[in-house]
Amino acid sequence: GDSVTQMEGPVTLSEEAFLTINCTYTATGYPSLFWYVQYPGEGLQLLLKATKADDKGSNKGFEATYRKETTSFHLEKGSVQVSDSAVYFCALSHGTGGFKTIFGAGTRLFVKA
Amino acid sequence: SQTIHQWPATLVQPVGSPLSLECTVEGTSNPNLYWYRQAAGRGLQLLFYSVGIGQISSEVPQNLSASRPQDRQFILSSKKLLLSDSGFYLCAWSDPTGGIYEQYFGPGTRLTVT
Numbered sequence: 001g002d003s004v005t006q007m008e009g010p011v012t013l014s015e016e017a018f019l020t021i022n023c024t025y026t027a028t029g030y031p032s033l034f035w036y037v038q039y040p041g042e043g044l045q046l047l048l049k050a051t052k053a054d055d056k057g058s059n060k061g062f063e064a065t066y067r068k069e070t071t072s073f074h075l076e077k078g079s080v081q082v083s084d085s086a087v088y089f090c091a092l093s094h095g096t097g098g099f100k101t102i103f104g105a106g107t108r109l110f111v112k113a
Numbered sequence: 114s115q116t117i118h119q120w121p122a123t124l125v126q127p128v129g130s131p132l133s134l135e136c137t138v139e140g141t142s143n144p145n146l147y148w149y150r151q152a153a154g155r156g157l158q159l160l161f162y163s164v165g166i167g168q169i170s171s172e173v174p175q176n177l178s179a180s181r182p183q184d185r186q187f188i189l190s191s192k193k194l195l196l197s198d199s200g201f202y203l204c205a206w207s208d209p210t211g212g213i214y215e216q217y218f219g220p221g222t223r224l225t226v227t
Contacts, residue, residue, distance in 0.1 A: 032213045032214065032215070034215060035216075036216075037160055039222075041221075042220060042221065043203050043205075043218035043219050044157075044203070044205075044216075044218040045218070045222050046215050046216070046217070049213070049215055062149045084199070089156070093213070093214040093215075094214075099145055099162055099164060099209070099214070100159065100162060101207075101214060101216055101217075103156060104156070104159045105155075105156040106155075106156045106157075
């Protein structure tokens with residue numbers, strides 16, 4: 001079945017450091033890929049998405065590119081801020097009958113001032 | 114614009130007591146609806162999803178149940194809570210017409226069973 005694997009955390013960075021959170025997936029066909037973010041005590045928010053190969057999703061300085069050849073969707077940000085401290089979830093869904101979204105286990109990010 | 118509400122925000126219940134959590138969505142029609150549970154420091158566990166009124170699919174057999182009495186209302190229930198039911202419960206919706214199925218989450222209910 002479909003699955004999403006993302007790097008284990010926690011990831012601890014200093015402010016203004018470069019961020020990469022790795023995500024790889026296993027799926028049939030061409031799923032849509034997502035990154036969600038969860039701030040402490042809150043629900044998840046959609047951060048960015050990509051719906052086909054080579055698409056780049058971007059939002060709030062975060063980027064991720066849909067790589068079909070490596071089945072990856074790594075999240076990057078050039079300069080993190082303390083306010084980026086949160087848990088990040090990589091996820092996929094299928095357009096055809098894809099009622100369900102498959103989530104990765106989440107990666108906790110701590111950014112120190 | 115669409116909004117999703119959950120209540121209560123926090124709940125402390127004794128073992129063996131009943132549970133009712135409610136979720137409502139505004140600003141959309143015929144959404145897909147979902148209940149997730151998140152244990153402390155863990156990922157998301159899909160509990161139930163619904164593609165229409167009265168249509169409920171269960172992902173994990175347990176002492177919880179779900180109902181969808183109205184198009185934009187989704188209720189999670191239990192007759193007798195267990196200690197293991199403690200967690201953060203999240204409701205979400207997605208638009209079934211777009212073919213992308215990005216999900217939009219509510220603020221969550223933190224349940225502590227004592």
